Amino acid sequence: MLSRNAHKSVIAGVIINGVEPIWVHPKFDAERHMAHPPEPDDVRDRLREHPDAKGMLLITPTELGSCADIRGVADVCHAADVPLIVDEAWGAHLPFHPGLPSWGMDADADLVVTSVHKMGGAIEQSSVFHLQHDRVSVDVLKQREDLLGTTSASSLVYAALDGWRRQMAEQGHGLLDTALRRAERLRAALDELPGLAVMGDEIVREGLAAEFDPLKIVVDVRDLGITGMQAAEWLRAERHVDVGGSDSCRISASITHSDDDETEKILLEALRSLVDGADSIERQRPVRLPEPRALELEQAVLPRAAFFGPAEQVPAEQAVGRISAETISPYPPGVPVVAPGEVITEEVVDYLRSGIEHGFLVSDAADPSLETFRVLTRP
Ligand SMILES: Cc1ncc(COP(=O)(O)O)c(C=O)c1O
Incomplete structure (x- = not known):
């Protein structure tokens, strides 16, 4: 399951x-x-x-x-x-x-x-x-x-795994204690910045998360009028800071045992300058995010049978209603939107193609431009 x-x-x-x-x-x-x-x-x-x-x-x-x-x-x-x-x-x-x-x-x-x-x-x-x-x-x-x-x-x-195990057994508590305090300090400082919404324990409630990893610094940037992908790109180009992840709504970074005062400062300063510089970032039409239900596609054929079945590439507009013979995982965030054997819908094609305009990379699709989709041939 x-x-x-x-x-x-x-x-x-x-x-x-x-x-x-x-x-x-x-x-x-x-x-x-x-x-x-x-x-x-x-x-x-x-x-x-x-x-x-x-x-x-x-x-x-x-x-x-x-x-x-x-x-x-x-x-x-x-x-x-x-x-x-x-x-x-x-x-x-x-x-x-x-x-x-x-x-x-x-x-x-x-x-x-x-x-x-x-x-x-x-x-x-x-x-x-x-x-x-x-x-x-x-x-x-x-x-x-x-x-x-x-x-x-x-x-x-093997050597890296052994080293990690030993380091955690001997010093893990202290190192992670420092990381937790660092993340808390960073979250509090980011909370002060206009246009940023920093995720925290508020997601821990019935119907959402059971627990939250406080070492994850997840920052929604939509109020700055930009996407998370644009924020990540700007941080890389203008501040030489690579964040761990981004999607249409947010960026994310992880604080680990190996961060120090310097890396904490770099991240905070970079996000401060993002807030100051956001107005200069070109406004894009938003990614057409589908309703959650629209992402639950009908599984018409078992994934294995679809993946290995007879397939053809068809233009995007003709893919609607056809059974996918491939996995399509736009990155970011790198999560499959379509699995082999699922029936492709118009909302999903629309979402994926609007995402491509915003810089989604779809490396697992046979045609990463998504001008065409790989589908099972009709019987
Ligand atoms: C939830 C999840 N499982 C598995 C993997 C793959 O892990 P590995 O790098 O060990 O192949 C990833 C990679 O990001 C992941 O996010």
Whole structure:
């Protein structure tokens, strides 16, 4: 069972029933135009509808720091006798400070997958599994890993992981304590700046997030009259500051154990000058953001069958009503809007094409310009 996070398009959870992925939709936050992970009741409902489901895959935290009630979801899964797998790509730091949201292993998940290179300190491709209980067989997991993993293990990766583990075991609490105070100070300073809305604990409420990662500095820039992509581009060009992410509404940055007073100051000063310089940034027609419901496309064919099925490229206007044979994930934020097997709608074509005008990159589509779409040939 998977559920989709960000714009439907971010997958926040999926129930796997052996063949067909069953989506558990995220909590869509219309005010912020972002998605939060699904809640235990959403998972319970889907498991009741699909008693043959084999497991649940939950994505938490999201890239923007919105966290699920992992323990609640784990209880629901275990009551149905299925394992909970957590994609905790953004949570490498969570085990090492009580002021951070809970991490999957503490919250009774069966399997947790973490990208240490994201919020931790390791070189790229340093992802790890954590396994507990006996719902997922260690032999099966190892076999699958052997199938997908490289046969040329990198000692750099292992050394970086070992170094990180040791650093966190010995100094993690202190380092993260400093990072948490830094993030709090930064959030308070940014709150003072006109035109910026800094996300915080207000998202922690029923129907939205269960917890929030305070090390995520998520800043909505719409009141400056620009998009997050424009803000990110301006910061890069004018201040040589690369933020971690951006989308049509906001930019995001992460404070980590490796930040210091200098990096804190650079970020704050850069955002101050963005506020001062925003009037000089060219106004664009806004991206035509679809209603959340419009992002829940009908799955007409299983993803695998559509991906490997007979396909053709058709002009965008003729793609409406056709079944996609590809994944389309505009970056930013890098979340699939269309999955293989889904029926393409006019709203989605409109959204994607207006996003391209604003600089969306769609590297996974066969035609990244989206002038044409890859669809299944008609039978
Ligand atoms: C939720 C989520 N899961 C998995 C990944 C991929 O992780 P990795 O870099 O370890 O391949 C990403 C990458 O951004 C992600 O956001």
